[in-house]
Structure formats: C-alpha cells, structure tokens
Amino acid sequence: MADEKLPTRAENFAEWYNQLVLKADLADYAPVRGCMVVKPYGWALWENITSWLDKEFKATGHVNAAFPTLIPMSFFEKEKEHVEGFAPELAVVTHGGGEELEEKLVVRPTSETIIGHMYAKWIKSWRDLPLLIVQWGSVLRWEIRTKLFLRTAEFYWHEGHTAHADSDEAKEEMYRILDIYERFCYELAAIPAIKGTKSETERFAGAQITTSIEAMMWDKRALQSGTSHYFGDNFARAFEIQFLDRNNKLAYAQTTSWAISSRIIGALIMVHSDDQGLVLPPRLAPIQAVIVPIYKNDDEKSKVMAVADRIFVELKAAGIRIKMDDRENISSGFKFNDWEMRGVPVRIEIGPKDVEKNSVALARRDKPGKEGKSFVQQVGLTESVKQLLVDIQASLLKRATEYRDANIHDPKDYEELKQVVQDGWALSYWCESKECEAKVKEDTKATTRNIPFEQPDHGGTCIVCGKPSKRKVYFAKAY
RNA sequence: CGGGGCGUAGCGCAGUCCGGUUAGCGCGCUUGCUUUGGGAGCAAGAGGCCCUGGGUUCGAAUCCCAGCGCCCCGACCA
Numbered sequence: 001m002a003d004e005k006l007p008t009r010a011e012n013f014a015e016w017y018n019q020l021v022l023k024a025d026l027a028d029y030a031p032v033r034g035c036m037v038v039k040p041y042g043w044a045l046w047e048n049i050t051s052w053l054d055k056e057f058k059a060t061g062h063v064n065a066a067f068p069t070l071i072p073m074s075f076f077e078k079e080k081e082h083v084e085g086f087a088p089e090l091a092v093v094t095h096g097g098g099e100e101l102e103e104k105l106v107v108r109p110t111s112e113t114i115i116g117h118m119y120a121k122w123i124k125s126w127r128d129l130p131l132l133i134v135q136w137g138s139v140l141r142w143e144i145r146t147k148l149f150l151r152t153a154e155f156y157w158h159e160g161h162t163a164h165a166d167s168d169e170a171k172e173e174m175y176r177i178l179d180i181y182e183r184f185c186y187e188l189a190a191i192p193a194i195k196g197t198k199s200e201t202e203r204f205a206g207a208q209i210t211t212s213i214e215a216m217m218w219d220k221r222a223l224q225s226g227t228s229h230y231f232g233d234n235f236a237r238a239f240e241i242q243f244l245d246r247n248n249k250l251a252y253a254q255t256t257s258w259a260i261s262s263r264i265i266g267a268l269i270m271v272h273s274d275d276q277g278l279v280l281p282p283r284l285a286p287i288q289a290v291i292v293p294i295y296k297n298d299d300e301k302s303k304v305m306a307v308a309d310r311i312f313v314e315l316k317a318a319g320i321r322i323k324m325d326d327r328e329n330i331s332s333g334f335k336f337n338d339w340e341m342r343g344v345p346v347r348i349e350i351g352p353k354d355v356e357k358n359s360v361a362l363a364r365r366d367k368p369g370k371e372g373k374s375f376v377q378q379v380g381l382t383e384s385v386k387q388l389l390v391d392i393q394a395s396l397l398k399r400a401t402e403y404r405d406a407n408i409h410d411p412k413d414y415e416e417l418k419q420v421v422q423d424g425w426a427l428s429y430w431c432e433s434k435e436c437e438a439k440v441k442e443d444t445k446a447t448t449r450n451i452p453f454e455q456p457d458h459g460g461t462c463i464v465c466g467k468p469s470k471r472k473v474y475f476a477k478a479y
Numbered sequence: 480c481g482g483g484g485c486g487u488a489g490c491g492c493a494g495u496c497c498g499g500u501u502a503g504c505g506c507g508c509u510u511g512c513u514u515u516g517g518g519a520g521c522a523a524g525a526g527g528c529c530c531u532g533g534g535u536u537c538g539a540a541u542c543c544c545a546g547c548g549c550c551c552c553g554a555c556c557a
Binding site: 004005033085086088089109110139141143144145150151155157204205212223224225226227259260261262263264292294295296328329330331332333334335336337338340349351352353354361369 | 514515516517518519549554555556557
C-alpha cells in the first residue's frame, strides 16, 4: 500500500493532478500517445455536464445533428486564417482500402469547414435562417504536450454552428451561448468563470470576435473553459453561404460557433479538489451520497444492513444519486478514503452504534476529516442529506469565488504586474496593441486572458506603455 | 528538430559493470481463513518471446552491431 496517497498540491501540482485522475477512476491512458480512455465514472460525470447543456441548447431553439469525422483537405485551404491556425495539428488520412487517396482527408480538428460546405447547400433564402445546429462528438488535434482531460489529442465536446441573416442577430447568439456557459459554470460546476472578449492574438483562427469564459485553477493559472465565436461573413464568403434576403438581394450569412469540451473536467478537478482526492459539486457528481455499512459479524451485519437498506431506498426515492458500498473484505477505513478519492459529496456511515441510537454519521467531502463529520438522526435523514448537498454546492462556489478574488491583483505599475502574474492574475488597463501584449508574454509568460465585459466606468492608462486605454484586461499564465 | 534517460510479470523496480543452476522483489490479482467506526493480517496460488533482429560464445536478460518504441527538458491550442 505504498502509493495510496497523492502527492500534495503544494509539493507537485502536476503530479497530484495526474495521479488523481487515475486514482479517482475518471480516465486512463490509451495505447495511442496523447489519447485517453474516459472510464465509466468519468463518462458519467461528462454525461451530467452534457445533459444539462443539451437541455439548455434545445430550450433556445437549437437542434442536434452529426457531420462526418473526415473532411477533404481542400476545405481547410478555403479560409486563410483558419488553415494557418490548424495546419500544425492536423492528422491526415492518406490511404483507404489499400490505395493512396487522390484527395487527402483530414480527421476533423473542428467542423467549421465541412458544416460551412453543407450550410451553403442548405441555405438559399432568408426563410432558411437562422439555422441553429449542435454536433456532439469528438475531434482530433495533434498535440505535442498532452495531459489527461486538459489537452489530449482526441477530446469530446459539442460544437454549435449557427447561421443568421444579420450580424446583430449572430452576435446576440454568440452572447446568448456565452451566458449559458457562464450559468453552467456558476450553477452546476461551482466555478466562478469570467466572461470577456479575447484579444486579436488569442482569437480563434478565422473569427472576427472570440469571447470566452476564464476560470482560475488552484495553482492560479487560468483555464479557458468555454468559447463562443462570431465569424461575420468570413466563412460564408469562403464557402459561399449566400441567401436571398427580404429585399430579394443576395447576401452572405453571418455565422457563429461555440464549444465547451471535456477539458471542463480538468477545471472541475483543479478548482475544487484537495490533497485527499477529487471533490465534485453535488449537481454534477455521478454519485451524490454513498452508504458505508460497518459491522464485525453476521449478527451486526443483519442489524446494520436492515437500516442501511431502508435508508438507501428512502434516499433513492427522493431522487438522490445514491450508492451502497457493500463490498466485503474491505475495511471501512479503506472505503472512506476510497470515496473521498472519488469525490463523492456526502458519505453516510452506519454502524452498530448508529443502529442503537437511531443515528448515522454524515461526512461532507468539502470539509475533510472530523470537521466535516456530524451525527444526525435517521428520522428526517432525506431532508438532511438534500440540504447538505445544497450547502456543499454553495460553499464550493463561495470558496472558489473568494479564492479567485483574493488572487486577482491591480498592479500599480509594470514592475508590479510582472510580480503578480507569477502567482496570480492581474486586471489592468491595456492599450490593446499587439506590442504591449507580446512584451508581457515575453517578460512573464503570462498572456491576455480576456477583456471582461464588466469594466470600470472610466478609462486609464496602459500598464505597459502608459498610453490612454479604455478597457482593462486579465493577464495570467494559462493552461 | 537539439541534449539526457529507459525498454525484465498488470504496475513499479532489482539483476546487466564482471556471461554460468529453476530470472527475483514490492504492489496489484486469485483462493481460503481471520478482520471491518479512518488506507487490515496470515497462508497458499496464478502470472515472463528479459523490446526486435543479427552476431560473439559450450552457454546471453547480461558482451557487440543494427533497428524499433517510450519518457524528460527549449517554439502552438478547447
């Protein structure tokens, strides 16, 4: 039992993360370099994420469809910036059925091109708009340095692709989706992500506007957790998505695309989890509460299990995602640690003493050890557990918000900015020039994350060059 | 693409320098018994193309040559 414990976060954050993903049973390394296998427990978590998003997309008029994995190479050459952005990380199929292909096929790294091609075919009239399609699937990017969930060659996501008659409507769509992403982060993931606009250099290849939500991890690095893009007519021109408008004039469609990927699971881990293992927000946890029965002999077992079974049925009927850990020959101490590693929000311990006293021990995962343990009556347990799940959800968000705010700095000058981005974020005025942005990156490795929508009501001067500046930007080291 | 390291059981390693019985150890796995309120104990088992190919030798995990694969450190992305 040498390596049951994780390295601490302070000791080695990267190694803590790697081992946590494996030990919490979320994913495993695949035989292909850079690829991962998402294990059933990890996939259950992903399904809780996707099912909420899917409902929100459908509620806002979107429909799901599927486009092919393979895309003709020539499609990528139609939008100049897009091909430049993606060329280095394309996987290309050169042979099929033993023959060399006449036109090489790209394994999709994203689907703007093939969807653009199809949209050109489908959109002929203003009556065909808006077209609001979401694809759930995976994409492949030939990454050099990979890490489970955060950056793998193949990853899972949804990609929304919409086409609109005018630019205002398309921009509204972009912002509408970003709002859904924000609500997902706050309400489900308990992550206080910040909405904003990407700088020109950080923009998606081919986009006119890229917006993002940015989240602060435990190590204070930033993680782009979702993006929503407005393309103007860039892709419409490249793929000839044209329609006759109300005035019988030929016009280009305005398109958007947007995504949240399985990377969000990495954010969940790096925002909430601790040295004991995974910590999951109750609304996303595949298992919200686990029952660990404790007994020494058959006599105790029958008494304990009678209570445990009854409680299991009650909680399940109340809609709580509950699990009975009835594994034999494993000590209860091991089970406690095991479920803590897997991030289950609430643990219910039932032993002979509880049977006598009509109580149970309730342990909340967000407060490890004795601090989070309480003894409550079996009567009314369903309500106690429900309330506890709500409390945990709220306290995770509160803790993450306080942590984020405590580590966002307002440096006085460039010297101080260089200091604070080594271990935190800076929110500073910036003149929005590429030169100043590049200088910060060169000096500190920190990049602009986004220009938050929420801004002070007055301007200031650029933290780098001192020129007048209208808006503040977040500078941080990023994943 | 440039520098360093490693391929031996599912995982982590020892053995390799200096060739020589039946290739070991820890974890994990299987079975049985005892255990179970914070990471249990004992016992018996299963599990090997020692990366691949060639060479040297009476004899190669070990020496030589070639190849393959992987990992770590310096330029991009959800």
